[in-house]
Amino acid sequence: MSYLDDKTPIPGTILFDGQKSRMGYGLNKMCYSFNDESARNEFKADEDAYCTKYKLSDEQKKAVKDRDLIAMLELGGSIYYMAKFAGILKLNMQDIGALQTGLTLDEFKQKLVDAGK
Amino acid sequence: MSYLDDKTPIPGTILFDGQKSRMGYGLNKMCYSFNDESARNEFKADEDAYCTKYKLSDEQKKAVKDRDLIAMLELGGSIYYMAKFAGILKLNMQDIGALQTGLTLDEFKQKLVDAGK
Amino acid sequence: MAKIIGAVGSSHIPAIGLAIAKKQQQEPYWKGFFDGHIPIWNWLKEKKPDIAVVFYNDHGLEFFLDKKPTFSIGAAEEYISYDEGWGLATIPPIKGDPELSWHICNTLVEDEFDITICQELGVDHGLTVPMQLMFPGDPNYGGIKVIPVIINCELHPMPSPKRCYKLGQSIARAIQSYDQDLDVVIFGTGGLSHQLDGQNAGYINKEFDLMCLDKLVNDPEYLFKFSVRDIIENAGAQGIEFNMWMGMRGALPGKVEQLHFNYTIPISNTAAGTMLLSHE
Amino acid sequence: MAKIIGAVGSSHIPAIGLAIAKKQQQEPYWKGFFDGHIPIWNWLKEKKPDIAVVFYNDHGLEFFLDKKPTFSIGAAEEYISYDEGWGLATIPPIKGDPELSWHICNTLVEDEFDITICQELGVDHGLTVPMQLMFPGDPNYGGIKVIPVIINCELHPMPSPKRCYKLGQSIARAIQSYDQDLDVVIFGTGGLSHQLDGQNAGYINKEFDLMCLDKLVNDPEYLFKFSVRDIIENAGAQGIEFNMWMGMRGALPGKVEQLHFNYTIPISNTAAGTMLLSHE
Ligand SMILES: [Fe+3]
Ligand SMILES: [Fe+3]
Numbered sequence: 074m075s076y077l078d079d080k081t082p083i084p085g086t087i088l089f090d091g092q093k094s095r096m097g098y099g100l101n102k103m104c105y106s107f108n109d110e111s112a113r114n115e116f117k118a119d120e121d122a123y124c125t126k127y128k129l130s131d132e133q134k135k136a137v138k139d140r141d142l143i144a145m146l147e148l149g150g151s152i153y154y155m156a157k158f159a160g161i162l163k164l165n166m167q168d169i170g171a172l173q174t175g176l177t178l179d180e181f182k183q184k185l186v187d188a189g190k
Numbered sequence: 191m192s193y194l195d196d197k198t199p200i201p202g203t204i205l206f207d208g209q210k211s212r213m214g215y216g217l218n219k220m221c222y223s224f225n226d227e228s229a230r231n232e233f234k235a236d237e238d239a240y241c242t243k244y245k246l247s248d249e250q251k252k253a254v255k256d257r258d259l260i261a262m263l264e265l266g267g268s269i270y271y272m273a274k275f276a277g278i279l280k281l282n283m284q285d286i287g288a289l290q291t292g293l294t295l296d297e298f299k300q301k302l303v304d305a306g307k
Numbered sequence: 308m309a310k311i312i313g314a315v316g317s318s319h320i321p322a323i324g325l326a327i328a329k330k331q332q333q334e335p336y337w338k339g340f341f342d343g344h345i346p347i348w349n350w351l352k353e354k355k356p357d358i359a360v361v362f363y364n365d366h367g368l369e370f371f372l373d374k375k376p377t378f379s380i381g382a383a384e385e386y387i388s389y390d391e392g393w394g395l396a397t398i399p400p401i402k403g404d405p406e407l408s409w410h411i412c413n414t415l416v417e418d419e420f421d422i423t424i425c426q427e428l429g430v431d432h433g434l435t436v437p438m439q440l441m442f443p444g445d446p447n448y449g450g451i452k453v454i455p456v457i458i459n460c461e462l463h464p465m466p467s468p469k470r471c472y473k474l475g476q477s478i479a480r481a482i483q484s485y486d487q488d489l490d491v492v493i494f495g496t497g498g499l500s501h502q503l504d505g506q507n508a509g510y511i512n513k514e515f516d517l518m519c520l521d522k523l524v525n526d527p528e529y530l531f532k533f534s535v536r537d538i539i540e541n542a543g544a545q546g547i548e549f550n551m552w553m554g555m556r557g558a559l560p561g562k563v564e565q566l567h568f569n570y571t572i573p574i575s576n577t578a579a580g581t582m583l584l585s586h587e
Numbered sequence: 588m589a590k591i592i593g594a595v596g597s598s599h600i601p602a603i604g605l606a607i608a609k610k611q612q613q614e615p616y617w618k619g620f621f622d623g624h625i626p627i628w629n630w631l632k633e634k635k636p637d638i639a640v641v642f643y644n645d646h647g648l649e650f651f652l653d654k655k656p657t658f659s660i661g662a663a664e665e666y667i668s669y670d671e672g673w674g675l676a677t678i679p680p681i682k683g684d685p686e687l688s689w690h691i692c693n694t695l696v697e698d699e700f701d702i703t704i705c706q707e708l709g710v711d712h713g714l715t716v717p718m719q720l721m722f723p724g725d726p727n728y729g730g731i732k733v734i735p736v737i738i739n740c741e742l743h744p745m746p747s748p749k750r751c752y753k754l755g756q757s758i759a760r761a762i763q764s765y766d767q768d769l770d771v772v773i774f775g776t777g778g779l780s781h782q783l784d785g786q787n788a789g790y791i792n793k794e795f796d797l798m799c800l801d802k803l804v805n806d807p808e809y810l811f812k813f814s815v816r817d818i819i820e821n822a823g824a825q826g827i828e829f830n831m832w833m834g835m836r837g838a839l840p841g842k843v844e845q846l847h848f849n850y851t852i853p854i855s856n857t858a859a860g861t862m863l864l865s866h867e
Contacts, residue, residue, distance in 0.1 A: 074484075075413035076816040077743055083816075085787025086824050090743040091382065091409030094652055098426060105651050107672040143786065152784035152824075153647040153741050160673025166602070166856050170788040181789055182853075188791035189852030191764075192693035193536040194463055200536075202507025203544050207463035208662065208689030211372055215706060222371050224392040260506065269504035269544075270367040270461050277393025283322070283576050287508040298509055299573075305511035306572025373708075376656055377701035416744035419753075421657035421701040424742065428653075462704065464696035473699075 089151045097149020100137075103127035104154035113161055142173050206268045214266020217254075220244035221271035230278055259290050309407070309485040312354055313566075314493040314555050315347055316520075316582035319363060319436040322575035324395050327439050343569030343581045344440065350566065350583055351441060351449060356492040358404055359441075359453045360411075360478060360558060362471075362551040363433035363496045364460040366391070375462050376423035378474060380415065381455035382408035389429045398435045404452040407485060411454060414481035420474055428455060437496045451492075458550050460497070468538065469531040471550040475557020483560070495555025497548030499570075500541070501577035510543040511578045517570065519549060520580055524565045527556045545577075552580075559586045589687070589765040592634055593846075594773040594835050595627055596800075596862035599643060599716040602855035604675050607719050623849030623861045624720065630846065630863055631721060631729060636772040638684055639721075639733045640691075640758060640838060642751075642831040643713035643776045644740040646671070655742050656703035658754060660695065661735035662688035669709045678715045684732040687765060691734060694761035700754055708735060717776045731772075738830050740777070748818065749811040751830040755837025763840070775835025777828030779850075780821070781857035790823040791858045797850070799829060800860055804845045807836045825857075832860075839866045 077090055087093065094101075103124065106112040116123040124134045136144035140162060145155055159169050171181035194207055204210065211218075220241065223229040233240040241251045253261035257279065262272055276286050288298035323340075326332065332341040368391050370376070382405050388397040405426075415422050434455055442448040456478065459465055466474075475493070482491050499519070502510040519542075522529045530553065538547050556563075567583040603620075606612065612621040648671050650656070662685050668677040685706075695702050714735055722728040736758065739745055746754075755773070762771050779799070782790040799822075802809045810833065818827050836843075849861035 075417040075744060076747075076814040077413045079816060083787075083820055085785050085790070086782065086819065087785050088743050088819070088824075089741065091405070091412065094426065094742055095382075095405055095409075098652060101647075101652055105647055108648060108670060109672075110670065113672065142784075146784055151647070151652075151741060155784070157647065157672035160671075165673075166783060169783070170856055173784065173788045174786060184789050185791065185853035185856060188789075188793060188858070192464060192697040193467075193534040194693045196536060200507075200540055202505050202510070203502065203539065204505050205463050205539070205544075206461065208685070208692065211462055211706065212662075212685055212689075215372060218367075218372055222367055225368060225390060226392075227390065230392065259504075263504055268367070268372075268461060272504070274367065274392035277391075282393075283503055286503070287576055290504065290508045291506060293509075301509050302511065302573035302576060305509075305513060305578070372704075372706050374650075374654065374656070374659070374703055374705050376654070376703040377696060379654070413744045416657060416746060419746075419750050421746065421750075423654055423656040423703055424652075425654050426652050464693045466696060466699075466701065470699050470701075 087146050093149045097151060099128040100133050100145065100149055101151050101154040103129065104158045107157035107161060116161065142169060204263050210266045214268065216245040217250050217262065217266055218268050218271040220246065221275045224274035224278060233278065259286060309482045309487055309489040309491055311479060311482055311559065311586065312356055312490045312492055313583065313585040314495065314559050315441065316495045316552050316555060316580055317437050317440055318574060318577065318579035319433045319496040320575050320577055320579070321395050321432045321436065324432055324436045324439060328396050340571045340574055340579060343571065346567040347441065347581065347583050348443065354490065355449065356451060357489040358407060358491045359451050359494050360456060360491060361434055361437060361453050361494040361496065362456045362458060362554040363437070364548060364551065365457050366431050366433060367461065368431035369429040372462060375459060377459050377466050378420060379423040379425050379457040380408060380412050381425050381428045382412060383426055383428050386428055386430045386434065386453065386455060388435045391431050395432055398439060399446045401430065401438055401448060402452045404454065408454050410485050411478055411481040414484070415477050418477040420477055430455065433496060437494055456554060458554060460545070460548050460550060465535045465547060466550065467535060468533055468550055468553045471553040472527060472557035475554040479558040479560050493555045493558045495552040497551045498546060499549060499578040499580045500543050500546040502543030503545050503576060505544065507543065509576055511572055512542055513572060513578060515541040516578050516580065520582065523552060523556050524563060524584065559584060561586050589762045589767055589769040589771055591759060591762055591838065591840065591866070592636055592770045592772060593863065593865040594775065594839050595721065596775045596832050596835060596860055597717050597720060598854060598857065598859035599713045599776040600855050600857055600859070601675050601712045601716065604712055604716045604719060608676050620851045620854055620859060623851065626847040627721065627861065627863050628723065634770065635729065636731060637769040638687060638771045639731050639774050640736060640771060641714055641717060641733050641774040641776065642736045642738060642834040644828060644831065645737050646711050646713060647741065648711035649709040652742060655739060657739050657746050658700060659703040659705050659737040660688060660692050661705050661708045662692060663706055663708050666708055666710045666714065666733065666735060668715045671711050675712055678719060679726045681710065681718055681728060682732045684734065688734050690765050691758055691761040694764070695757050698757040700757055710735065713776060717774055736834060738834060740825070740828050740830060745815045745827060746830065747815060748813055748830055748833045751833040752807060752837035755834040759838040759840050773835045773838045775832040777831045778826060779829060779858040779860045780823050780826040782823030783825050783856060785824065787823065789856055791852055792822055793852060793858060795821045796858050796860065800862065803832060803836050804843060804864065839864060841866045
């Protein structure tokens with residue numbers, strides 16, 4: 074009995090498990106490539122062609138195009154690889170946090186500060 | 191207490207352990223590259239340059255040049271990678287066996303047959 | 308629920324693949340070895356298992372010393388056979404069952420096995436030769452899907468025979484808790500006694516092999532007393548591939564019956580064992 | 588014989604590396620966090636350990652999903668810091684002690700840990716940020732050599748907190764049986780409660796963190812009751828990086844004394860803990 078056999082959703086949380094990793098394999102492989110500067114430049118020069126090279130699905134391509142991080146997660150993105158995608162967009166982890174939670178950056182920062190009280 | 195803490199030599203046998211793997215890293219990496227046909231061709235075209243590319247020591251280069259399999263083992267070669275080197279030389283496992291044991295191929299084959307009696 | 312219907316022990320040496328490519332199965336050197344598989348071929352045709360869990364070792368095709376895992380589990384859609392550098396023909400891709408792979412991985416980590424999960428995996432003769440051997444002439448391998456289980460037999464430190472057996476036990480628990488109606492066969496490949504490298508190349512130990520195989524069927528825990536070094540001292544440097552047979556046997560729960568056995572010396576530089584086990 | 592002289596818990600988040608690069612240590616946001624390291628800096632300068640065993644996780648720099656190990660141990664001469672893709676500066680190479688690494692690997696496999704041995708290993712902020720943090724401004728990191736211990740915190744299934752603690756225990760046994768006169772410090776990095784992804788991004792749980800850190804010092808086995816899922820439910824998706832602290836604590840044998848403790852919310856999106864432990 075694995076802890077993963079408990080299928081009760083954890084609110085606001087997507088566990089990156091085998092099912093997600095299968096679904097997001099190409100998407101994550103693309104984002105993994107962004108460790109290399111040349112890959113980042115190639116992506117920036119023609120995003121769509123680069124997504125095709127990594128065999129992203131149409132839904133995944135749309136999520137990338139829309140910078141829809143929640144959709145990327147749902148389609149199998151792993152946050153550690155997606156962070157490299159965010160880097161290309163010049164977004165840091167707090168920017169990403171705000172985007173995913175629908176808060177402004179200041180609201181998101183305040184949420185973090187409040188957690189320390 | 192690991193089984194590797196027993197340092198008693200096993201006659202005719204070199205355990206491929208951490209010490210050997212450190213020593214033979216470049217040599218084995220070179221032989222690992224021979225999985226690719228282009229690497230095999232590059233090696234065949236200029237053996238010495240290829241050995242230099244993988245930072246083999248002078249002793250390792252000499253062992254490669256002399257096709258001295260025992261010396262290669264002693265200098266950190268792993269048999270599974272060396273098998274790919276042997277393939278370039280058109281030697282199979284029985285040829286290698288004969289070379290290492292100082293037997294003729296027929297004698298080596300007879301040794302194997304005798305083991306079944 | 309998925310069901311383990313039996314297990315096959317076999318050799319995976321490249322010379323077998325070369326003999327198949329050259330259609331030498333009925334030549335005197337090979338006849339005894341290949342004919343020793345007839346009962347297994349018949350059994351596989353009759354039972355038509357859906358899945359084969361294949362214990363094998365990589366010989367420097369997909370893994371290098373930069374990152375060398377102790378145990379790896381394949382979780383890919385398919386496994387590709389690549390050029391190994393010395394002339395063995397590649398074979399058609401082998402289908403995987405990633406859903407079952409992940410179920411096994413989840414169970415193994417829960418059971419404290421620290422596996423490496425492989426969503427891309429090229430496979431060498433360790434897996435391709437048994438596939439060719441068990442499904443002769445069939446590019447579809449009887450429609451079977453495989454779960455590759457790879458045990459480090461190259462770089463010391465290596466896992467003990469006992470640890471490999473326990474790995475098999477955990478895999479069996481995973482299969483038996485898998486909520487799909489699948490028949491599973493376990494393949495153990497490699498060995499038996501042999502040594503490829505050094506002045507002791509060509510070493511074979513018939514007596515030790517036959518003892519190990521007898522105990523494997525009837526009293527596998529007896530074999531726990533052997534360390535990796537013990538196996539190598541008795542069965543040669545590559546005799547440690549017996550660890551794959553230990554994994555296979557660990558995956559057979561309950562009472563075991565040996566349906567077929569064959570043992571040939573030499574096949575290339577090895578003692579080659581062939582075994583068919585069923586269990587209640 | 589080698590001796591474990593203490594342990595340090597710390598954060599490894601990239602924002603710390605960026606703050607160091609921008610020399611922001613005395614700015615209001617950062618002052619409390621960096622000043623919270625003064626007792627650790629002093630202790631390291633006084634004790635001058637020879638070796639640091641660093642528990643960290645790779646965040647998609649050196650490992651990809653094609654082959655994802657549960658536990659990996661570095662056994663290289665040096666570890667290179669590479670571009671991670673989003674602007675963190677690389678740092679000078681970090682020296683390894685391959686001989687001690689192999690001794691640890693031998694022990695771990697004997698103790699039934701199924702590690703991946705890494706003779707080449709690029710390192711990301713998981714290791715580079717703690718090195719910068721512990722040896723400020725010193726490109727030679729106080730002359731220390733590291734043994735990287737990498738725990739999968741990215742792909743489920745992940746090892747339990749209990750398994751990580753046991754990994755630390757086995758590493759401690761290895762060090763204490765190593766026949767060289769070396770002083771060893773253990774670094775646990777990462778965490779504490781935080782979540783980077785999903786609608787729950789920005790989640791932090793102070794109460795749970797403080798309970799975990801208290802138990803970690805005084806009653807670590809209490810924490811065995813938490814599954815990976817339990818940790819994530821309580822500490823957020825990336826709160827599972829607490830597993831590195833479990834490994835670190837497992838490596839501290841005997842009676843433990845907490846010499847220093849600091850806890851800051853927020854550092855970037857995390858609760859950051861800083862801890863110095865010695866033991867008898
Ligand atoms: Fe083999
Ligand atoms: Fe982290």
